[in-house]
Amino acid sequence: MPGIGEPPLQPCRTVPGLLTWRRARNPADVAIEVAGVDTLTFEQWDRDAAALASALRSRGVTAGAAVGLVFAGRDWTSFAVAYCGVQRAGAVAVPLPDQLPPARLSQLLAACGADLVISGRAEVDALVAAGTPDPADDARSGAIAQILFTSGTSGRPKAVAATHANLTDGVPAHPKRLALAHSRRFLHAFPIGTNAAQTMLINALTARPSALTLPRFTPRRFAQRLPEVGTVFLVPATAIELLDSGALDGLDLSGVNLVGSTAAPLPPSVALRLSRVFPSAAIVNHYTSTEAAPAHTNMIFDPARPDAVGRVTTGAVRITDADGGPLPDGEIGHVWLRSPHARRYLGDDDATRDTFQDGWVRMGDLGRLLGGHLYLSDRDSDVVKSGAYKISTLEVEAALHEHPAVAAAAVVGVPHPVLGARLAAAIVPRPDAGEVGLPGIRAFLAERLADHQLPGDLLVLDQLPRNDAGKVLKRQLVKLFPAGTGGGA
Template identity: 50%
Template sequence: MGGPSTLPALLAHRAGAEPDRPALICGPHTLTFGAWYARAMALASGLRSRGLEPGERIVLRYGGGDWTAYAVAYCGVLRAGLVAVPLSDRQAPAVAAHVLADSGASGVLHPPGAHLPDGVLPDGVWAATEEEVEAEGAARTAVLRAPDPGARAQILYTSGTTGTPKGVTATHGNLAHGCTLDERRRPLRHSRHFLHAFPVGTNAGQTMLVNALDSAATAVAAPQFTPGRFARLIQEYEAGSIFLVPSMAIELLNSASTGRYATDSVRLVGSTAAALPQPVALGLARAFPRAQIVNYYTSTEAAPAQVTLLFDPERPDSPGRPASLRDLRITTADGTPLPPGEAGEVWLRWP
C-alpha cells in the first residue's frame, strides 16, 4: 500500500478506518479522526461557497490553546484547494500585517473570541471563525475536486530572526511525502500518546500536525510550555514520545520536574529547531533513561526533509548516528561522494 497523495487524503483514510479514534488533544478539547474529517469537509465547502478559487491564500491565525480548531481549519483549507498560511497569534501586529500583505491573502480564519489588532487586516480581506464558515458549508452541498498533489498547499513564514520573515511554499505532494496508508507502518507505534508544546505557525508545529495525521499515537498539544505542566502531562497521558526544542529541554532539566512526576513511559525524546548541546543531551539521557534521544534538524526551506540523528551517550562529542544512511551522503563542495573517515558536507537526498 502506497502513501497518500495529499494530507486531506490521509485524513479521509484515517477517518474511514478509525472514525472514533482520538487524533489530537489540546486542553479540554479532543478531536477524533471522524470529527476532524467531517468538520474539515464542511469548512472546505463553506470556503468554496464564498467564491474562493483554488490557489487563493487563507491566513490561519491561531494560538497554542487552539490546536484542535487550527487542525480543522488547516485541513479544510487544503481540502478546498486553497493555500494555508499559518500564523501564530503570538506574532507582533507588524509581522501579522506583513504576512497578510505579502501572501496576498483573501481571508483570515481565527478561533471564536479572537480579534485581529487594529490596522492589520487589509482592505477587501475578510475575517471569520472556522465555526462560522463550517456552518455555511453545512448548509450547502458542494462538489469538491481532490487537490492536485503538485499544486501549492502551504506558505510558511520563517521566524525572521535575521530580517523580514520570508514565505516558503510547499505543494500537497511535498507535505504528504513519507506518510503512509498502511496501518502496520505508522510511526510512533511504541506510544499511545506523543506530547509537544510548539506554537502554531512554526516548522516544528507543522511537523507535529502531520504526526497527528500520520502516526499511531494520539497527539497531545500543551497550550504553552512550562516545565511542571509538561512533566505533569507526560504522567497524565503516559506519553511515550515527547518533542522539545533545546531551550525547553534546558528549562525542563533545570526545574527538576521530571523527578516530581512519573515519566518512565517516555521511550523517545525528540529535539528540533536547533542543535542539541552535548550537556543537554546527556541531561535528557539521565532524566529519561529508557528513552532514545533524537536530534532532528531541518530548515523551513527544506522541510519536510530532515536529518535524524540518534544521540549516543557513549560518544557525547558526536552529534549522533544517522537513523538511516539511505538518503545521506558525505561529499565535497561539488557533490562528489567522499570515502569513510573523510570530512565533508552533509547532503540529504530528496525527490
C-alpha cells in the same frame, strides 16, 4: 488485500486525502487533544474540514488562493480543522504565530498574497456552521498546499511553499505501519506557525498515538502530562527549561520511550541529562529545516559521538565546497539534504535557485561527514572569523552548556579593530547559581577549548532572545553588547 468496504492500502497524495483515510480507519479515535481544553476525533476533523471547505467555496475562495491561519495554542483543534478545510477547498494554508505585531502580520500576509485570514475558534465554528459536509475534495498532489515562513534568525523571513506531494511523502500505506506504534499519546508544545508544529500536525495524521499538546508551555504543566505519554517532542530551549525547573522531580518517567529534539542542535550535555531523567527513552536528535522538510537526518544520542546529529543514508546528505563540488569524508563544507518533491521560496527565484538544486536543499550550515555520521560546525552566517581563525559558535556553546552554573548559552562575534571580530558569550545562569563572571567562564572553557575559542566578553541575562521556534536570535543578541565591546586585545 483490504476487506470489503475498507479503505485502499495505498499512499495518500494529499493532506485532506490522508485525513479521510484515517477517518475511515479510526473514526472515533482522538487525533488531537489540547490538555484541559478540547479533543478532536478523526471523524469530527474530516467532517468539519469538509464543511469549512464548502463555506470557503461559497465565499469565492478559489484553488491556489492563500489563506492566513492565525491561532493560539489553546485552539489547536480548530486550527487543524481550518488547515485541512482550506486545503480541501484547493487553497493554500498559511499558518502564522498568533502573537505577531499587527504590522508584522500584515507584512507576512502581503508577502504570500493572503487576502483572507481565519483566526480563532469562533471563526472556524461559524464557517463550519455555514457549510455543508460536501464530499468534494479539490486538493491536488502537485499543487501548493502550505506556505511557512522561515525563522528569520539569519535574515528576513522567507515564504517557503510546499506541495501536497511534499507534505505526504513517506506516509504509511498500511494501517499496521503507522508511526510511533509504541505510544498511546505523543506530547509536544510547539507554537502554531513553526515547522516543528507542522510536523506534529502531519504526525497526528500518520502516527498511531494521538497528539497531546498544551495551550501554552510551562515546565510544570508539561511535566504533569509526561507519565501518560510514550513519546515527547521538544526543542533544546524547552528541554533545558524543563530540566532546570525541578518539575520532573519525583515523576515516574519510565513509560516514555522516545524523546525527540528538533529545531536546533541539542547540546551533548543536555542530551546526557535527558537520558538520565528519561531512563527508558531513546534521545533522538532530529535535523531538518523549513526548506528541507520532510528530508532529515536523525539518530539516537550516542555518548561515543556526542556531536553527531544524524546517521547518513546513501544519497541523503552531501558536503560541498562553495562552488558545489563534493568534499571528501572529514572535510568541512556546505551541508545539503536530498528532498523529494522539494519546496521553494515564494516570489524569490534567485534564492530558490541558490538553495534548491536538482532535488538537493542547501541547509545554510557548515558540517562534515565522518564514518557515516553528520557533524555540524555552525550556521554559515554564525561562523566567527577572528584574525586567522574561523570559530564554530556551536562548539563553544556546547562547552558552555557543560558549566554547572549555565542554563543556556549563545555565542556571537562582535566587532574588533584588529581581529575583525572576536567571541562574545551570553549566558542564562541556573536558578541556584552563584555569581558568574568572565574570568571563571574563561577558566572553565580553557580546559576544553583552544585559546582563540575563549570569549572575550560576557553578558549575563535573564533569558536569551528567541523566536517562536525557540531559536536564539543572534542578530538581536549582538546589539545587547555595550558599544565598544571587543575593543580590547
